[in-house]
Amino acid sequence: MTPTIAQKSPxxxxxxxxxxxxxxxxxxxxxxPFCDGSHKGSSFVPVKWDATEYKxxxxxxxxHSAKGALCDGTHNKL
Numbered sequence: 743m744t745p746t747i748a749q750k751s752p753x754x755x756x757x758x759x760x761x762x763x764x765x766x767x768x769x770x771x772x773x774x775p776f777c778d779g780s781h782k783g784s785s786f787v788p789v790k791w792d793a794t795e796y797k798x799x800x801x802x803x804x805x806h807s808a809k810g811a812l813c814d815g816t817h818n819k820l
Contacts, residue, residue, distance in 0.1 A: 749803040752813035760793065767786045802816075803817065
């Protein structure tokens, strides 16, 4: 099953140290880049990502990154 491309660019998110984030892997969530349960009934599951510091993180928007939840530039090839 192939994920839906939510957008062909990353989502810049200011994360909080010690907080867990659940990245949408299916591309169907209305709360991009995070999971809202839209994957239910499919083989997709959200990816847990734990912040270790306060910073801006670039979550993958195309859902094809080899780095999972984080952008690796794959969107430039789609």
